[in-house]
Amino acid sequence: MSDPTISMQLEVNQRVHTLRLEPRVTLLDALREHLGLTGTKKGCDQGQCGACTVHVDGARVLACLTLAAQVQGRPVTTIEGLSSNGGDLHPVQAAFLEHDAFQCGYCTPGQIMSAVACIREGHAGSDAEIREYMSGNLCRCGAYPNIVVAVRQAAEDLR
Amino acid sequence: MKNFAYLRAASLAEAQQAAARPATMLLAGGTTLIDLAKCDIAAPETMVDITHLAGLDTIALDEQGVSIGALARMSWVADDPGIRRHFPAISEALWQAASAQLRNMATIGGNLMQRTRCPYFRDPAAFPACNKRRPGSGCAAIGGVTRNHAVLGTSPSCIATYPGDLAVALVAFDAEIDLGTRRVAIDDFFLLPGTTPDREHAMEPGEVITAIHVPASPAARRSTYLKVRDRQSYEFAAASAAVGLELAPDGRTIADIRVALGGVATKPWRARAVEQALKGKALTAESVERAAPTAVEGAVDHGGHRYKIDLAPRVVARAILAVGGLA
Numbered sequence: 001m002s003d004p005t006i007s008m009q010l011e012v013n014q015r016v017h018t019l020r021l022e023p024r025v026t027l028l029d030a031l032r033e034h035l036g037l038t039g040t041k042k043g044c045d046q047g048q049c050g051a052c053t054v055h056v057d058g059a060r061v062l063a064c065l066t067l068a069a070q071v072q073g074r075p076v077t078t079i080e081g082l083s084s085n086g087g088d089l090h091p092v093q094a095a096f097l098e099h100d101a102f103q104c105g106y107c108t109p110g111q112i113m114s115a116v117a118c119i120r121e122g123h124a125g126s127d128a129e130i131r132e133y134m135s136g137n138l139c140r141c142g143a144y145p146n147i148v149v150a151v152r153q154a155a156e157d158l159r
Numbered sequence: 160m161k162n163f164a165y166l167r168a169a170s171l172a173e174a175q176q177a178a179a180r181p182a183t184m185l186l187a188g189g190t191t192l193i194d195l196a197k198c199d200i201a202a203p204e205t206m207v208d209i210t211h212l213a214g215l216d217t218i219a220l221d222e223q224g225v226s227i228g229a230l231a232r233m234s235w236v237a238d239d240p241g242i243r244r245h246f247p248a249i250s251e252a253l254w255q256a257a258s259a260q261l262r263n264m265a266t267i268g269g270n271l272m273q274r275t276r277c278p279y280f281r282d283p284a285a286f287p288a289c290n291k292r293r294p295g296s297g298c299a300a301i302g303g304v305t306r307n308h309a310v311l312g313t314s315p316s317c318i319a320t321y322p323g324d325l326a327v328a329l330v331a332f333d334a335e336i337d338l339g340t341r342r343v344a345i346d347d348f349f350l351l352p353g354t355t356p357d358r359e360h361a362m363e364p365g366e367v368i369t370a371i372h373v374p375a376s377p378a379a380r381r382s383t384y385l386k387v388r389d390r391q392s393y394e395f396a397a398a399s400a401a402v403g404l405e406l407a408p409d410g411r412t413i414a415d416i417r418v419a420l421g422g423v424a425t426k427p428w429r430a431r432a433v434e435q436a437l438k439g440k441a442l443t444a445e446s447v448e449r450a451a452p453t454a455v456e457g458a459v460d461h462g463g464h465r466y467k468i469d470l471a472p473r474v475v476a477r478a479i480l481a482v483g484g485l486a
Binding site (some may be wrong): 004006021022026028045046047050053059062063065066067069070073114117118119122131132133134135136137152 | 160161163164186189193194198206208211259260261263391395
């Protein structure tokens with residue numbers, strides 16, 4: 001049988017990687033299994049929980065419903081690439097720490113990637129708007145009240 | 160998920176050629192297709208990515224109406240200032256659909272191509288019978304748990320609810336689907352299940368949606384989309400209504416009214432009986448409440464979803480009163 005893999009170049013966190021993958025490999029599996037970037041979490045793997053949220057071309061998307069092959073030529077940012085030099089925390093990360101906006105932490109990278117985009121989109125103007133525009137990120141520990149506070153605080157800090 | 164070959168279409172003509180080939184599917188945002196591939200429902204041999212095609216993602220507004228390119232993302236259209244001003248129901252239907260992440264991925268053309276699906280359809284291992292998946296195999300939903308299944312437009316073959324919001328607003332305002340070589344009225348684009356629930360759209364092999372055209376109208380400008388659901392956000396409609404209203408110069412006579420329903424029917428459902436009952440009448444709470452029950456004329460109760468027959472007229476009435484300034 002012929003080789004089912006194809007060669008692709010992925011730009012992740014400002015580094016270009018060349019990989020050979022089957023076309024069916026999702027961006028989520030490429031990040032976690034092939035690039036070792038396990039900060040992006042696999043929750044439902046069905047587009048329902050938001051744990052795998054990353055930015056493609058600066059927009060928040062679900063890595064579990066995106067094929068790796070689709071993002072060739074489109075820069076990807078994951079939670080590992082969020083802070084500029086890998087040291088300082090992004091203001092949204094700092095706000096999540098300050099306000100205890102998580103319990104088990106599994107949904108947190110997705111929450112943070114979603115919150116960064118939510119603020120950048122201009123959809124963090126009120127608590128109600130934050131709840132609406134963060135609704136694609138589920139938290140089974142129920143840390144929602146503190147997540148809303150953290151996003152509101154970060155939105156103010158970034159203004 | 161079965162493996163497949165991945166190709167990128169370099170032109171619309173290439174995408175159309177691909178769409179004519181067997182076992183080949185076009186891939187846009189992928190929010191339904193990749194999901195259904197993971198469920199072993201979609202199993203194409205080739206996926207042809209069309210998201211890189213140039214010139215198909217614009218939103219062009221003039222006095223006649225708006226043309227929305229098939230590759231415009233749901234989030235762009237929801238936030239577009241011209242759409243929000245001239246077609247508020249379209250913007251509201253979009254931002255209340257799915258999640259922010261899915262709206263950034265999903266295209267407008269792909270949104271119209273999403274499968275009409277129910278939990279039985281999505282689970283072939285547990286429920287082999289599904290006339291949509293395997294024509295003639297039966298319907299596991301009929302006689303099953305039907306709380307979220309359709310009450311309107313059903314057939315003995317299928318009772319799956321059309322899940323989208325955007326198309327409900329589009330059907331209220333007489334949108335047309337541009338297939339490149341012809342245009343189809345949106346009400347004709349979506350097919351009733353009948354005896355062929357596997358066929359959901361009036362498209363022929365080789366046809367690709369290029370744009371959606373929505374004519375401007377006073378009713379579209381004064382419109383809203385009301386979505387009632389089990390949780391406040393990121394949930395399908397229990398019942399929803401797209402409503403547009405034009406009042407006569409006297410400020411109380413209904414000159415034009417558009418009503419369409421979501422969450423209760425097998426396709427985006429234009430409620431023409433409600434429109435006919437109200438056109439030319441005075442806009443009052445009484446006239447609206449008298450007309451609203453006609454929204455569910457012909458509803459069939461399979462048990463479990465009986466509440467939708469009560470809920471849908473209330474959602475219609477509330478939406479009309481809200482857009483009319485009476486609620």
